[in-house]
Amino acid sequence: MVKKFLMIMVFIFFLLGIVTLVLSARQSKPVIDSLPFSQKESSDSPAVSLSPTPTPDPELSAIENDLKLIGEDLKKIKEEKRLDPPSFIFSLGI
Amino acid sequence: MLKETAFFLLAFFLLLPLPLFAQLSADYHSQFLQNYRQYQALVSPFQTKKSRYLAYKSVDTQEEFVAAARDLVRAEVEAITAYTNFVRTFLAEATQILAYQENYLYIKLDDELAFLTQSKSRANSISSLTEAQELLADLASHYQTIDQMSDQVKSIVAMESVKKTLENLKVGRNKIDSYLQNQAPSARVSAAQEKLRFLDVEINATQELIGDMEKLNEKVGKSSSGKIMELADESLPRLNALQTGYANIVFSLK
Numbered sequence: 001m002v003k004k005f006l007m008i009m010v011f012i013f014f015l016l017g018i019v020t021l022v023l024s025a026r027q028s029k030p031v032i033d034s035l036p037f038s039q040k041e042s043s044d045s046p047a048v049s050l051s052p053t054p055t056p057d058p059e060l061s062a063i064e065n066d067l068k069l070i071g072e073d074l075k076k077i078k079e080e081k082r083l084d085p086p087s088f089i090f091s092l093g094i
Numbered sequence: 095m096l097k098e099t100a101f102f103l104l105a106f107f108l109l110l111p112l113p114l115f116a117q118l119s120a121d122y123h124s125q126f127l128q129n130y131r132q133y134q135a136l137v138s139p140f141q142t143k144k145s146r147y148l149a150y151k152s153v154d155t156q157e158e159f160v161a162a163a164r165d166l167v168r169a170e171v172e173a174i175t176a177y178t179n180f181v182r183t184f185l186a187e188a189t190q191i192l193a194y195q196e197n198y199l200y201i202k203l204d205d206e207l208a209f210l211t212q213s214k215s216r217a218n219s220i221s222s223l224t225e226a227q228e229l230l231a232d233l234a235s236h237y238q239t240i241d242q243m244s245d246q247v248k249s250i251v252a253m254e255s256v257k258k259t260l261e262n263l264k265v266g267r268n269k270i271d272s273y274l275q276n277q278a279p280s281a282r283v284s285a286a287q288e289k290l291r292f293l294d295v296e297i298n299a300t301q302e303l304i305g306d307m308e309k310l311n312e313k314v315g316k317s318s319s320g321k322i323m324e325l326a327d328e329s330l331p332r333l334n335a336l337q338t339g340y341a342n343i344v345f346s347l348k
Contacts, residue, residue, distance in 0.1 A: 060344055063269050067341045070262050074333055077255050077326075082123055083184065083248040085241045086130055086177060088170050089137065090234035092163060092227050093144065 119183040126176035133169040140166045156223070163226040168217040170233065175210040178203060178240050185247045192254040199243055199250075206240050242319075249322035253307040256329045260300050263336045267297070270343055286343050293339045296332045303329045 143162035147155040182203040213229060220226045271290060277283045307325045310318045 056348060059269075059273055060348055063266060063273070064341065064344050066262070066266050066269070067337055067344065070259060070266065071337050071341070073255070073259055073262070074330065074337060077252065077259070078330060083181065083244050083251075085244050086173070088133070088174065088233075088237065089140075089166070090230045090237070092223060092230065094148065094223065 119180055119187050122176055122180035122183055126173065126180050129169065129173040129176045133166070133173045136162070136166045136169050160221065160223055160226065163223065164217065164220040167220060167226055167229055167233075168214075170230075171210060171213045171217050174233065174237060174240065175207065175214075177244075178206055178210060181240070181244045181247055182207070184251070188247075188251045188254065192251070192258055199246060202239070202243055206236055206243075209236050245319040245323075249319040249326070250311065252326035253304070253311060253322055256300070256307070256326050256333065257304055259333050260297070260304065260329075260336075263333065263340065264297065266340050267293070267336075270340060273347070282346065286347060289339065289343050293336055296336050296339075300329050300332045300336075303332075 140162045143155070143159045147159035149155075182200065185199055185203070209232075213233060216225075216229050220229065267290060270286070274283050274287055274290070303325050307322050310322050310325070
């Protein structure tokens with residue numbers, strides 16, 4: 001009886017561990033539409049508006065945000081140099 | 095009971111690397127940069143000891159030169175290993191995000207990592223200039239392979255990134271089109287629709303470039319990778335034009 005109980009507990013902890021791993025993988029997974037290059041932190045800070053502005057169309061704002069992300073992806077493609085192979089010495093030269 | 099517990103523990107630890115996947119390539123790249131700096135720091139002492147050995151050809155200078163060569167080769171193996179791990183995990187991440195399969199490259203990179211693991215112990219036991227030279231010759235040959243694979247990874251990721259970016263732009267284009275169709279007719283809406291159609295030329299041109307890249311990707315080789323990169327570079331201004339064009343349309347509609 002005790003053995004069965006312990007086996008069930010081990011199995012439950014195992015499943016909890018797998019679930020924890022999967023959830024933490026999802027949280028650290030990059031955005032699906034974003035490209036696999038290192039992200040540079042944006043140095044632009046949003047301007048503070050002092051005068052009342054008309055409410056932007058949410059549909060247009062969403063499209064604008066998508067296009068902004070695509071622009072950042074394009075920048076990442078251009079700037080990715082990490083795969084450039086480094087040079088090494090392969091001879092003693094004697 | 096013990097067997098079942100051992101099984102679950104083993105399965106748990108085997109699955110443990112999975113959540114670390116997304117961060118590994120950045121880690122390996124940092125490690126590579128660190129290892130490469132350590133390797134570079136050993137080049138000058140190596141050259142100095144070589145000059146002394148060539149000048150005097152004594153037992154002492156030979157011993158010093160062998161030690162310097164051993165240190166250099168050891169650091170070189172570490173740096174190449176970190177670089178290869180970076181290329182491998184970069185490919186894995188890109189595969190996950192861009193959704194394509196390149197098992198052939200994984201297997202080849204794993205083979206190279208196995209060779210590099212063996213090279214570590216060979217480097218540690220270098221006791222003569224001949225051994226050092228032989229290991230360097232082997233490293234040169236394998237690094238050429240790693241270099242080719244890195245070029246292939248770069249060209250594949252560039253090609254798939256262009257494809258993905260174009261798909262994302264097409265989605266953006268369709269959203270703008272749907273938005274315009276729901277607006278009351280006006281000169282501004284007509285101008286925006288005309289601009290959308292005008293930009294379709296860039297979509298078609300980029301699609302052709304992607305087709306050419308895919309055909310080249312079926313051939314394996316350094317020249318194919320180079321040509322794919324050229325075509326990817328050619329696609330970028332077109333993708334930029336599309337992104338800027340659509341952003342301008344959206345701005346004009348606000």
